[in-house]
Amino acid sequence: MDDNASVDSGFGSANSSTSSLPLVSLTAAHLKHLNKQLESMDPVNILRFCMVLFPNLYQTTAFGLTGLATIDMLSKIQQESPASQAVDLIFLDTLYHFQETYELVERVKARYQNVRLHVFKPNGVDTVGEFEDTYGEKLYDMSADLYDWIAKVEPQQRAYSELNVAAVLTGRRRSQGGQRGDIDVIEVDEERGIVKINPLVNWSFQQVKAYIEDNKVPYNTLLDRGYKSVGDWHSTSPVGEGEDERAGRWKGQDKTECGIHSKKSRYTQLLEGMAEQRVSQA
Template sequence: MPSFASPVLQFDESQLEHINNKLNAMKPEQILDWASVTFSGLFQETAFGPSGNVITDILHAQNNSVPVIFVDTLHHFDETLDLAKRSQQKYGFKLHVYKPLGCETREDFVAKHGDQLWKTDDVVYDYSVKVEPARRAYEELQVQAVITGRRRSQKGDRAALRIVEIEKGTGLVKINPLASWSFQQVWSYLRANEVPYNALLDQGYKSVGDYHSTRPVNAGEDERAGRWEGSEKTECGLHKDYFAMRAAFLARKKKQDAAVSPSSSAQQVAPVA
């Protein structure tokens, strides 16, 4: 289990509320300026979705060289991986790519975890492809704060999103400069500023995740309706309670191990982080 530093910003809930009230009146550019002078260990964490692309463009316009963390689940669309390359070529940011532990390719992942793990055990899948690689990145890169593209208009768990959050138990600060924006504001910015975006957006997608659990959005549906259809999930794990995710992962792993006979080959899972 990784060691977590004390919170970088130490203040009570009323002080955090005061900061958020001040930042709510600011434009994304001003929020990003505030973040850049407040945190030395500041990173942008993105899967190159529309909001993340807007933030990357704003940071570039400010000559703000914030490094980028990309968690490659090994199950992204080819269009997403192509966008990651195009974005880095245009903006020149330092890109840190983290993949599931011990896996370099999708074939490696299947060999280690079996085929279609997202169907057989979505808890182990989410932990292995998102939570563990992200935590490894935070520890190795000494991350104090991450900039995310989450917005209230995406609804679900994000409806009450604040601009600044401090993750309980870890001290990780999450900054959401586009929290108050709508999808239309994001889309208008992308087009007006000729920002690289995922080609899947032109095919009806609005929120793009792994290829096996993402579909285009129909007229009148919420922006993230195309994610995890038929499931109650609204988040993949990156923005859930880390310790709850870890506990669920451990419980599933214990159950798997108990179900495997000595003569069988146990399905491997990533070591706990």
């Protein structure tokens, strides 16, 4: 069902192809009402609300500042209310993250021992060497869409399926600009069959950074070198004075998202279909 169909029908639902998932259904009017109420709530209360409302709730994170602030908030909520739903983390390890990012992951695991981390890598490979033996060197330059599918989109879909994900917390904020400029607190992603929740949607970069500093949250040391948004090393660069927060991602390219938050392209749909055909023939 496409976005227009969900609006026309008056319903939004989140349920992956895994039949065992509890169904999450919201009418368009109910979704609008929820977003209106949540708009004025602070992130901690948004998280508390969503931990009660949504089953099978996870947080997807690449350990950016917003995600780290969310991790800290969730950890504190779970300490205060041990009986509350645990929210595990999903990290898509493309194998091309900065070394500083991998070091940060270990520091986060040591600091937040009550938070469980699930790591998903490109299917069938564990190292850059194995990836390049299979797909060739610099696939990210040769075919960016194919790289995104193999390194990010397919692992994400596999994570959602294996973990029976019904809803995910993201680190997206309106102040990041681009396609994120008008997102709601709660969105229904019909293509992926999940609900997406953006608990810090109203915060600025300065607010997030202040939270990190005030609560002594571990963060990526690349931040101190001008990197405001960190992804793979081959597509991330420092941000200049006065530039948009995500200006360092895919600099010089007509691209602002890697495919895990944007609508599926025809190419992605083709790759997905080919993958499903291989599985059915195995």
